[in-house]
Amino acid sequence: MSDTNKTLLRGAQVLGGEPRDVLIEGERIAAVGTGLGADGATVIDAAGQILLPGLVDLHTHLREPGREDSETVLTGTKAAAVGGFTAVHAMANTFPVADTAGVVEQVWRLGKESGYCDVQPVGAVTVGLEGKKLAELGAMHDSAAGVRVFSDDGKCVDDAVIMRRALEYVKAFDGVIAQHAQEPRLTEGAQMNEGIVSAELGLGGWPAVAEESIIARDVLLAAHVRSRVHICHLSTAGSVEIVRWAKSKGWNVTAEVTPHHLLLTDELVRSYNPVYKVNPPLRTEADVMALREALADGTIDCVATDHAPHPHEDKDCEWGAAAMGMVGLETALSVVQHTMVDTGLLDWAGVADRMSTRPSAIGRLTGQGRPIAAGEPANLTLLDSAYRGEVNPAGFASRSRNTPYEGRELPGRVTHTFLRGRATVVDGKLA
Numbered sequence: 001m002s003d004t005n006k007t008l009l010r011g012a013q014v015l016g017g018e019p020r021d022v023l024i025e026g027e028r029i030a031a032v033g034t035g036l037g038a039d040g041a042t043v044i045d046a047a048g049q050i051l052l053p054g055l056v057d058l059h060t061h062l063r064e065p066g067r068e069d070s071e072t073v074l075t076g077t078k079a080a081a082v083g084g085f086t087a088v089h090a091m092a093n094t095f096p097v098a099d100t101a102g103v104v105e106q107v108w109r110l111g112k113e114s115g116y117c118d119v120q121p122v123g124a125v126t127v128g129l130e131g132k133k134l135a136e137l138g139a140m141h142d143s144a145a146g147v148r149v150f151s152d153d154g155k156c157v158d159d160a161v162i163m164r165r166a167l168e169y170v171k172a173f174d175g176v177i178a179q180h181a182q183e184p185r186l187t188e189g190a191q192m193n194e195g196i197v198s199a200e201l202g203l204g205g206w207p208a209v210a211e212e213s214i215i216a217r218d219v220l221l222a223a224h225v226r227s228r229v230h231i232c233h234l235s236t237a238g239s240v241e242i243v244r245w246a247k248s249k250g251w252n253v254t255a256e257v258t259p260h261h262l263l264l265t266d267e268l269v270r271s272y273n274p275v276y277k278v279n280p281p282l283r284t285e286a287d288v289m290a291l292r293e294a295l296a297d298g299t300i301d302c303v304a305t306d307h308a309p310h311p312h313e314d315k316d317c318e319w320g321a322a323a324m325g326m327v328g329l330e331t332a333l334s335v336v337q338h339t340m341v342d343t344g345l346l347d348w349a350g351v352a353d354r355m356s357t358r359p360s361a362i363g364r365l366t367g368q369g370r371p372i373a374a375g376e377p378a379n380l381t382l383l384d385s386a387y388r389g390e391v392n393p394a395g396f397a398s399r400s401r402n403t404p405y406e407g408r409e410l411p412g413r414v415t416h417t418f419l420r421g422r423a424t425v426v427d428g429k430l431a
């Protein structure tokens with residue numbers, strides 16, 4: 001990694017605006033202006049490139065401890081840096097589960113050692129993700145990892161009393177429960193979205209109501225106990241309506257959408273290619289359009305990758321046996337450019353808000369998601385938005401290759417990522 005103390009980004013379009021020079025000194029932005037002197041700094045010609053605050057992911061599966069065959073904290077944070085991220089929240093469904101101070105501290109320490117990206121561990125809501133008994137939420141918060149986001153992601157906290165207690169508990173330290181909304185009984189044997197395609201293919205359906213009913217219950221619970229709930233990976237038009245209603249009431253509800261739910265539909269399942277198997281499943285074109293509109297108008301607060309690496313043997317099998325999930329860190333910004341910016345739904349300032357400012361605020365991170373201004377930490381992402389290229393998983397920094405975009409042309413390429421002033425990516429390659 002480059003240890004250059006001073007870097008001058010020449011002519012970068014800050015949040016897509018007019019060209020500016022941005023001087024980085026040590027860990028911070030020293031100046032933003034025009035015609036800044038280079039004065040011994042490493043100069044990067046950023047003309048025509050978009051400068052964004054370093055991206056923040058609320059939903060990453062780093063798989064360590066326990067599934068290092070699919071990803072490690074080191075390989076996952078490398079993938080994050082390549083994708084323009086400077087902070088990720090590491091989900092708790094590891095082996096062992098991150099349900100104690102010891103495990104979250106282990107993940108937090110591995111993140112520090114990786115040096116590519118900040119790693120904020122997410123703590124499990126219940127012991128072993130079993131949904132029966134609250135995990136040590138307070139101890140995880142009080143640990144060195146300082147956990148504020150709790151989730152049983154991969155599983156739904158389906159017991160209403162447990163969910164209520166968790167929401168009440170985290171109020172003491174301004175925590176948030178991130179819910180994987182999936183009513184378990186309604187999704188038994190589910191293989192894909194329930195609809196016309198599932199009926200034609202004869203595959204078990206995962207109905208929209210299984211997501212929407214849990215979201216409806218949880219926004220009501222959060223309002224009832226005056227706590228904070230975050231909805232993971234919203235995937236249906238109906239879910240959008242519920243979140244919009246909850247927000248209109250002034251309740252403390254936030255929501256995320258994944259890049260793949262902004263682009264892909266259940267029509268792809270006709271290929272029986274397990275690369276399209278994901279939870280929640282790919283929905284319909286109408287859902288995709290509703291999700292895009294909701295992200296544009298702010299009903300959905302942020303994009304979160306749900307980066308879910310799986311080894312080849314868990315995906316290269318028949319549809320029914322394949323694991324659910326897709327990698328997403330290295331393609332997220334390109335998919336958002338393609339679906340939101342190139343369609344005119346969001347400008348670059350909007351992308352900065354939905355992929356950095358808001359996710360950082362939801363996770364209560366400090367030093368991330370900050371404005372690009374003098375004195376702020378130099379967590380930055382430089383993007384060549386004019387680039388067009390086919391996705392080639394062979395070149396991924398992630399240990400896994402289960403991308404649904406292989407061979408697809410997507411716009412945009414992260415050329416540089418800076419973590420507190422240090423380049424983690426230079427010219428599109430890990431530094």
Ligand SMILES: [Zn+2]
Pocket residue numbers: 153154155180232233279280
């Ligand atoms: Zn999930």
